[in-house]
Amino acid sequence: MSPDSNGPRVYTISSFLAGLVFGIGLIVSGMVSPTKVLGFLDLAGKWDPSLALVMAGAIAVGAPAFLLAALPDARHIDRRLVLGSVAFGVSWGLAGFCPGPAVAAVGAGQMKALLFIAAMVAGMLAFELAERARSSIDLGAQVVDDR
Amino acid sequence: MQIDWASFTPWSAVIGGVIIGVAVAMFVLVNGRIAGISGIIGGLVRPTYPDLAWRAAFVLGLLVAPVIYARIALLPAIEIDANYPTTIVAGLLVGVGTRYGAGCTSGHGVCGVSRLSPRSLVATLSFMAAGIATVFVVRHVAGF
Numbered sequence: 001m002s003p004d005s006n007g008p009r010v011y012t013i014s015s016f017l018a019g020l021v022f023g024i025g026l027i028v029s030g031m032v033s034p035t036k037v038l039g040f041l042d043l044a045g046k047w048d049p050s051l052a053l054v055m056a057g058a059i060a061v062g063a064p065a066f067l068l069a070a071l072p073d074a075r076h077i078d079r080r081l082v083l084g085s086v087a088f089g090v091s092w093g094l095a096g097f098c099p100g101p102a103v104a105a106v107g108a109g110q111m112k113a114l115l116f117i118a119a120m121v122a123g124m125l126a127f128e129l130a131e132r133a134r135s136s137i138d139l140g141a142q143v144v145d146d147r
Numbered sequence: 148m149q150i151d152w153a154s155f156t157p158w159s160a161v162i163g164g165v166i167i168g169v170a171v172a173m174f175v176l177v178n179g180r181i182a183g184i185s186g187i188i189g190g191l192v193r194p195t196y197p198d199l200a201w202r203a204a205f206v207l208g209l210l211v212a213p214v215i216y217a218r219i220a221l222l223p224a225i226e227i228d229a230n231y232p233t234t235i236v237a238g239l240l241v242g243v244g245t246r247y248g249a250g251c252t253s254g255h256g257v258c259g260v261s262r263l264s265p266r267s268l269v270a271t272l273s274f275m276a277a278g279i280a281t282v283f284v285v286r287h288v289a290g291f
Binding site for chain 2: 010011012013014015016017018019020021022023024025026027028029030031032033034035036038039041042043044045046047048049050051053054055056057058059060061062063064065066067068069071073074075076077080081082083084085086087088089090091092093094095096097098099100102103104105106107108109110112113115116117118119120121122123124125126127128
């Protein structure tokens with residue numbers, strides 16, 4: 001499926017370019033600013049539908065590419081998926097930051113975004129430690145899903 | 148529901164979205180991978196040595212995007228209302244939540260929905276609903 005990560009340098013270069021183009025898209029769309037994101041999540045207040053159009057534009061271009069690539073998909077829907085996503089949604093609603101825009105905001109020199117990313121990495125480390133503790137008890141199949 | 152016409156930016160939203168779509172399409176067609184930011188950073192935290200290069204390269208691209216953008220055009224204002232404690236709590240919870248939920252707005256919301264993954268549709272509906280509920284409580288119940 002995915003190319004060997006020890007393979008040609010082209011994968012590192014294309015990865016850099018994908019990150020760069022992704023970041024430019026985030027900036028153009030206005031999504032790097034948390035107030036803009038919160039404006040979308042505030043259905044009961046004055047609602048800014050912009051984020052929905054960002055997703056629609058991205059999906060319109062992304063969908064044919066994914067159809068062509070035909071990657072295998074994990075299909076299990078479990079409590080981890082839902083509870084993890086709910087926890088993410090709550091924190092997204094608290095600060096208006098999700099991982100991509102926060103990284104781009106760090107590049108734009110925002111100190112609060114840097115603090116957010118530092119805390120996020122700490123949260124990810126906590127997850128890794130918890131998973132390691134769990135897998136040392138239960139040597140069952142470990143699901144590594146990468147999105 | 149009342150639309151905030153003063154803030155609504157339909158054109159830049161669609162154009163920005165299309166650019167994000169180009170990045171995501173490029174990444175899946177060339178690298179054969181899903182452009183999910185939480186997954187990419189989460190993999191940097193898990194030391195699987197050979198995977199570090201492309202992951203770091205993606206994050207670097209995302210970091211320099213505003214630097215390059217600012218050389219060509221005026222960088223749009225970034226407004227962060229959250230105070231420092233809220234920012235830290237939100238960051239921690241985003242880190243834990245996106246790893247347990249195996250994705251965020253990019254991986255599930257853009258890529259997963261693009262490929263009609265039932266898993267990603269469930270995840271996207273979950274974090275959208277939770278985000279909307281949180282903003283409702285913070286702004287209209289607690290009244291901040």
